[in-house]
Amino acid sequence: MLVEIKNLSKFFIQKAGHKFTALSHVNLKVRQGEFVALLGPSGCGKTTLLNIIAGLDHPSAGQAAVDGKTVHGPGPDRVVVFQESALFPWLTSVQNVEFGLKVAGIEAKTRRRKALEYLQMVQLSQFAGEFPHQLSGGMRQRLAMARALVMNPKILLMDEPFAALDEQTRGKLQGDLGEIWENTGKTIIFVTHNIREALIMADRVCIFATGPGRIKRELFIPIPRPRNPEDTRLLLMEKQVREILREEIARVNPGERKNIQEPADEGIISSLERRIGAISRGSWM
Numbered sequence: 001m002l003v004e005i006k007n008l009s010k011f012f013i014q015k016a017g018h019k020f021t022a023l024s025h026v027n028l029k030v031r032q033g034e035f036v037a038l039l040g041p042s043g044c045g046k047t048t049l050l051n052i053i054a055g056l057d058h059p060s061a062g063q064a065a066v067d068g069k070t071v072h073g074p075g076p077d078r079v080v081v082f083q084e085s086a087l088f089p090w091l092t093s094v095q096n097v098e099f100g101l102k103v104a105g106i107e108a109k110t111r112r113r114k115a116l117e118y119l120q121m122v123q124l125s126q127f128a129g130e131f132p133h134q135l136s137g138g139m140r141q142r143l144a145m146a147r148a149l150v151m152n153p154k155i156l157l158m159d160e161p162f163a164a165l166d167e168q169t170r171g172k173l174q175g176d177l178g179e180i181w182e183n184t185g186k187t188i189i190f191v192t193h194n195i196r197e198a199l200i201m202a203d204r205v206c207i208f209a210t211g212p213g214r215i216k217r218e219l220f221i222p223i224p225r226p227r228n229p230e231d232t233r234l235l236l237m238e239k240q241v242r243e244i245l246r247e248e249i250a251r252v253n254p255g256e257r258k259n260i261q262e263p264a265d266e267g268i269i270s271s272l273e274r275r276i277g278a279i280s281r282g283s284w285m
């Protein structure tokens with residue numbers, strides 16, 4: 001097993017010494033080459049778990065292991081891509097991608113060649129000489145992906161990487177990441193609070209619950225790729241996930257609702273409900 005989380009809990013000491021349980025008894029196994037989504041409302045501990053796997057934080061109890069070894073800190077086998085990627089503003093695209101290779105002591109020619117290769121993978125070849133501020137949000141996230149992938153990590157840890165993008169750009173990047181995943185065979189752990197994104201992208205979705213943060217359900221998505229967002233099987237799974245999450249959201253701050261139920265989803269869901277109605281009336285197919 002590539003990643004194994006065993007009975008992991010995480011406490012934070014908050015104001016007035018209050019001990020807050022961010023994660024409670026989490027168990028998770030991720031196989032080499034798998035694409036797993038961690039889905040749940042904000043505050044359920046997704047980032048905390050990702051950071052622990054990355055070695056940027058440590059568990060209070062239990063264990064996180066990669067390749068059979070307990071995680072004690074960051075390593076070259078794991079790279080994180082964040083929502084707002086901290087690209088170096090004073091470096092061009094190609095220099096940003098090269099940076100990690102330079103730190104790793106790779107000689108100039110080789111690292112330039114590799115950086116250009118990965119820029120091509122994320123369709124940014126034309127923008128090799130541009131600075132991050134000259135790129136769109138979607139292009140910056142592509143650049144962040146190239147910068148992560150060029151290090152050839154075993155595991156790509158992605159924390160809501162497309163959350164700040166408009167719907168169309170997000171859809172395009174989801175498709176591209178899916179292709180990159182298929183072509184490179186990377187293991188991807190992808191955090192999102194967007195149900196459709198989790199279902200379109202992942203082999204398996206871990207649905208989190210809050211109070212305390214934990215994995216409530218795991219759902220396999222046995223639908224071949226490329227997946228059509230309008231696929232009835234996906235729409236039915238979306239409804240199922242939404243119901244699981246609805247119970248959760250009701251227990252949290254109602255203000256969190258918007259994180260899960262985006263207005264654009266409503267049309268899909270009502271059309272889905274009509275279709276389900278058609279199925280139950282026997283008029284399906």
Ligand SMILES: Nc1ncnc2c1ncn2[C@@H]1O[C@H](COP(=O)(O)OP(=O)(O)O)[C@@H](O)[C@H]1O
Binds near residue numbers: 012014044049
């Ligand atoms: N360093 C910290 N100190 C105190 N509380 C924290 C810290 N990091 C996260 N938390 C709390 O832990 C919970 C889970 O946070 P997080 O993992 O960021 O959730 P998510 O990524 O699912 O939105 C939240 O309630 C958050 O306030």
Ligand SMILES: [Mg+2]
Binds near residue numbers: 159
């Ligand atoms: Mg988070």
